[in-house]
Amino acid sequence: MTAEIFRIGFLPLVDAALPILAHELGFAAREGIAIEPVRDMTWATVRDRLIFGQTDAAHMIAPLAIATTLGRDRPAVPLAVPFVLGLNGNAVTFSTRLANAVGLTEELGDPAQIGAALKRLADARAASGKPLRFGVVHRYSSHNYMLRYWLAGVGIRPDQDVEIVVTSPPFAADALAAGDVDGICVGEPWNSIAVDRGVGHIALATAQIWRRGVEKVLAMRATLLDERREAVEALVRALHGAAEHFVAPGAAEESADILARPEYLDAPRDAVLRAITDRIRLVPGGEPLHYPDFMFQYREAANFPWRSQAAWLYSQMVRWDYMTFDEGDAAAANNTFRPDIYRAALAGSSAPLPGASSKLEGGLAEPIGAGSTQGRLTLGADRFFDGRAFDPDDIETYLAELP
Structure with missing residues (x-):
């Protein structure tokens, strides 16, 4: 057959x-x-x-x-x-010039602190008529939404204070090298390739923006x-x-x-x-940093x-x-x-099957047991960097409260 x-x-x-x-x-x-x-x-x-x-x-x-x-x-x-x-697996990578301008170090920094430094530069560049430009892989991508969520959360207005354009993942490092963009949000291995080529410095893992995105x-x-x-x-x-x-x-x-x-x-x-293996080389020639998950x-x-x-x-x-x-x-x-x-396919296997189909997103600061119809299920911390939680049953209120 x-x-x-x-x-x-x-x-x-x-x-x-x-x-x-x-x-x-x-x-x-x-x-x-x-x-x-x-x-x-x-x-x-x-x-x-x-x-x-x-x-x-x-x-x-x-x-x-x-x-x-x-x-x-x-x-x-x-x-x-x-x-x-x-889940996750992406990063925000700055050009080496932008990384130096905002004072990135050889450690993964705090999203709010990096954002504050970036905002000062973004404001100055926007006022000069030469706004910072970031590349994402598609208009309808988690990369675009993660980047925008972080920028807006630190007071930088996407589409007003900075430009966001589309660049295909395999060409993202080339775009940084050519100066077409000042930063990228892309999946691996293209952040690492930008770093290894000496044209990029990883600023954040997107897991720092939403832990279980x-x-x-x-x-x-x-x-x-x-x-x-x-x-x-x-x-x-x-x-x-x-x-x-x-x-x-x-x-x-x-x-x-x-x-x-x-x-x-x-x-x-x-x-x-x-x-x-959850190891990220942030800077050219640097030792890879272990970032769990x-x-x-x-x-x-x-x-x-x-x-x-x-x-x-x-x-x-x-x-x-x-x-x-x-x-x-x-x-x-x-x-x-x-x-x-998913449930029908894995029924009768060893896979834990959640009892619910929806949950509060971003509400867990530490692991917790969750209801399941099969097996034992633990859900880990899934926080957003700004501490907000998302209730899928009240999207309108959530949107009204966002910056």
Whole structure:
């Protein structure tokens, strides 16, 4: 019997690891399916391949799945997200010139203090008619929303005090080197590559902005999910197996070897390995700094598609597209994330399954036990840097209180 094939689009990023490892290490084959990775260079191309049927699923920035469902920038195509491919794993990297100007050190600093120094410079540059410019990977990306959330939280007005433009991850270090941007917010290994090339200095890990921020997801057309439900559940199980292996002791070296290959990331193995093992080199030639949970996988049901994560992303879409909150759009955004598929796929396994599909985001300062329908579940600290919490049932009040 021929295995069902999933062509999965991806960008050359460390957090594309799970579909690649599920393919390379046999987790897909064990579930009776096959994965064919399809490498692209921009998120727009990944999206277009998916919606026009050239791929079956995609490694995708979470907000883009929601924007595609809602018809932002193009006609709407409903997508479904049955699995989260990882939390965090991004960084904000300044050009070496900007890093020196704001006084960055060889340690990860406090987001508020770095922000205060950046605000003084941003104000001066804006007054001179030459505002600072930051690059993000897509308008509808967690990178864009994390960067904007931090900037606004320290008193810097995105689109007024600073410019924010789009640059593809593989070209982010080039943009810094050319002086096209003063800073980038991008996934690994491209921050590390900028540092290793001597053109960047990592200022913050995005985990410092939101400790458990949702990042990449597995996205597919909602119609395909309905048509191939059993195969999709097998794919979820394969990715879950790959996630468990990814965090297993001793697995990092093998994972880095695979991901660094030309057909995948085509990147220095050491930069890939550092990201996998939560080590960040902040400055050229510096010793890598260990930052726990820089790239968060598997534990605490990290791959579960919480609808409250989708709701937060929608709140930022409303905020930064300068839209009015719409209950119908909010519901459609939430329903893009499909915890029901995740639960169905992993029922009867050893995976902890949350009992709820939504939760207060940013409300935990320390680990706490959480209700589950299967297994024991602990959720860790998930604070936002400014101490705010997000109630997915009261988005309008949340938006009204933001700076």
